[in-house]
Amino acid sequence: MTKRLMILILGALIAAIAAPATSRxxxxxxxxxxxxxxxxxxxxxxxxxxxxxxxxxxxxxxxxxxxxxxxxxxxxxxxxxxxxxxxxxxxxxxxxxxxxxxxxxxxxxxxxxxxxxxxxxxxxxxxxxxxxxxxxxxxxxxxxxxxxxxxxxxxxxxxxxxxxxxxxxxxxxxxxxxxxxxxxxxxxxxxxxxxxxxxxxxxxxxxxxxxxxxxxxxxxKVGFERFVAAAARDHGFSYGLTAVAMALVTGWMAAVIFRRD
Amino acid sequence: MTPLQIYLPIAELSVNIFLILGMGFAVGFISGMFGIGGGFLMTPLLIFIGVSPAVAVASVSGHIAASSMSGAISYWRKRAVDVGLVMMLLIGGTVGTAAGVALFTLLRSLGQLDLTIGISYVVLLGIIGVLMAAESVRAILRQRAGGKADLRRPGSHTWFHGLPFKLRFKRSRIYVSAIPVCVIGVIIGFLGAIMGIGGGFLLVPMLIYILRVPTSVVIGTSMVVTLTTMAWATVLHAATNHLVDIVLALVLMVGGVIGAQFGARAGQNMRGERIRLLLGLLVLAVGLRFAAGLFVRPEDLFSVRMLDQ
Structure with missing residues (x-):
């Protein structure tokens, strides 16, 4: 009994000394x-x-x-x-x-x-x-x-x-x-x-x-959002032309759809 | 997390798609009715919902181009566009825009751009709103009294009718010197570049009161001018500042062109002086709103923005 306790205490001491400080x-x-x-x-x-x-x-x-x-x-x-x-x-x-x-x-x-x-x-x-x-x-x-x-x-x-x-x-x-x-x-x-x-x-x-x-x-940004952001940054001029083309087509379509005569 | 939210890739902001559509429709209605671009309404609205001023100005130019296109086609079919007048105005406009952009850059470096924009809005919108409202009220009263409401007085000559380089603008039935026409173009381009507006609400009264262009031709002509300048501005903004939000512009456009059609119809059923009175009051209201921003103590004295935006 005392012998076993002794071994245990000794083991713990050895472990404490041998182990790096971080393990604590x-x-x-x-x-x-x-x-x-x-x-x-x-x-x-x-x-x-x-x-x-x-x-x-x-x-x-x-x-x-x-x-x-x-x-x-x-x-x-x-x-x-x-x-x-x-x-x-x-x-x-x-x-x-x-x-x-x-x-x-x-x-x-x-x-x-x-x-x-x-x-x-x-x-x-x-x-x-x-x-x-x-x-x-x-x-x-x-x-x-x-x-x-x-x-x-x-x-x-x-x-x-x-x-x-x-x-x-x-x-x-x-x-x-x-x-x-x-x-x-x-x-x-x-x-x-x-x-x-x-x-x-x-x-x-x-x-x-x-x-x-x-x-x-x-x-x-992924997918479409990434594409738009990249296009605006890297191809500003064609991006602008696209925006204008979009505006013209949208405006023209509205005029055609709503044409009364 | 509602499905109605849409993310704007350049403005980097999530907005309700119906709010933007509705704003486009409302401003489009007004622009179709009065033959103006509506930038002076749309730009402050977008800034109010959180879009940075630079992105707002750049994207609104695309929206205005679309509304003007839809309106311009309708007026073109009715032969209510004076192409010669458009050309002369655009020549002046190009020069004015370049000068305006130069001053814009200078003011930005001095850090007083906001103040300049605020004061210009108040002064310009105030003066023009009051002038238009007063003139149209007088016209309405004159008409009530039994007189002719028509503003066009063919015999009336002012000092600039004596200027050289006279040109005949057939559709407008006016015979004036090219100088005042170009000067008007310069003023519109200059103010448009500084204030981030198409300038239609300035152009319409100038054509009516200074050049005596008949109201029927004014709106169509102003729309074609606005279309050209705003299309050019969109390309310039996209190429130099990369700030045009194509998603924002598209949603605004769709709402805008539909609104413009209904607005144009509503406008045709109204008398010229009534339209001018309404536009005058609207311009005045926006001017007062800007005045309040300058004179009333703001709720929050502080503001945070990205540098150089």
Whole structure:
């Protein structure tokens, strides 16, 4: 009896020494319902399901506080201009503007509970957790830099993007079906930009990030939509002639069909 | 996720197909009735439903070409088109368009394009709307009082009748110098390029009030001019900016040409001065809408757009 216990303890010790340090930490396994979102003529937005599990082994330290997950989805970069109207000589005109340089056209932050409960302020800032902590560089004179969180242009920019469902913040966007199995839905609006979307999954325990995994999905135009977009871009002149021919034929047909005499 | 939604490949936007068809029909009806392209109505409507202004302007030109084509054929059959006048107007129009595009580019680089467009809409639509409405009300009153409502006064001469290079426009029964005709063409082309409109609503009153072209020939002539300039604008927009959304344009066209036919019929059953009064009021209403945008504090002071769109 004591001999067997001794062997067991010894075995565990050897295993602990021999095993690399990573085997103690959790591993994140993630998968997407689809890696390709296709824009067809009836496209009106889509939901991509992200699911996965937190892999543990016997040597993993127990986490008393349970796990937290934050998923950040970043769409292709765009340079956007935010304008503010002001009253000049009685007229409301675009008076001031800020250029946001190469910022995500789409940005979703999904978590299983509010970000503030998952990590402290320092970690939030250093890991850019949540829309408020995201670096959104602006063109300021010759420099490009981020501004304070309370900058009115930055706040208006995030608010407007949220109103158009292009920026999403969902503190309840991730469901932990079991303590180690999670599921999230990434809502892509109809005007989501075409391109690559990076998906960054971060695992937290007791306020610290303990694992991270990245994945990607692609939004593409297919079939007729792709053909039209490519024709407009690569063969502008003949595309224009086609549009005019279409206009003339449509107009002529209407005149023939509705001819009264 | 309704099956009525259709994705616009260039505008990159999902819209309800019946909404677009309906907008095309409504604007087409108005364009058929008044002999105008309707760009000054359609472009703001499309921007309102979320199409970017650049794509809206480019795609509307295709829609206007189609409505004008359908209207132009009807008027051509009725011999209500003055080809000579069309040619002279187009000569001026080409020059005006080039100048307008140059100023457009300059204003865009200065970042004050929106303001310029807003003010031009208010000033132009305001002036023209008031002038047309006032003139037609006077004509209607004169007619009520028993006088002749016909605006055409063959004997009336203005200063430009003394200008050289006189041409006889047979179908319009006018004998005027080519200079004012070309100048009108330049103005239409210039304003059309800056404001993203066909210019029919400017051309019609100018032909009526300045050149004294009879109302019966004005609409057909204006339609052929609009057709030519808008067809050319569509090709230019597609070749340079790649912003013509052919799906959007097609849906607008189908609604537009049908609307134009009904509009043309409704217009034929109405007296000239009534049509002018209605058009004047419509122009004025759009002008007031733009004025509200300039004078009333907007609900949201901020806006976000792609750079260079």
């Amino acid at each position: 930490a959790e591993r994140l396994i993630t998968s997407l319902s689809s890696h390709r979102v296709m824009i067809t003529s009836s496209f009106s937005g889509d939901n991509v399901i992200l699911f996965g599990s937190i892999e543990r082994d016997a040597a993993t330290v127990p986490r008393r506080g349970g796990y937290d997950i934050v998923v950040t989805v970043t769409g292709p970069a765009q340079t956007l201009v935010t304008r503010r109207k002001d009253r000049v000589l009685g007229l409301w005109v675009n008076f001031d503007s800020r250029v946001f340089v190469q910022v995500p056209s789409y940005l979703a932050v999904l978590a299983n509970r509010p970000i503030e409960a998952i990590a402290d302020a320092d970690a939030q800032r250093s890991l850019q957790l949540g829309l408020a902590n995201r670096v959104l560089p602006q063109q300021i004179g010759p420099d490009v830099a981020d501004v304070t969180r309370s900058d009115p242009f930055r706040m208006a920019f995030i608010r407007l993007r949220k109103e158009h469902h292009l920026y999403v913040e969902a503190p309840n966007g991730i469901t932990l079906l079991t303590p180690t199995f999670y599921r999230a839905s990434i809502p892509l609006p109809a005007d989501a930009a075409v391109g690559n979307y990076e998906i960054d999954v971060k695992l937290f325990a007791d306020g610290a990030m303990i694992a991270r995994s990245t994945s990607a999905l692609e939004v593409v």
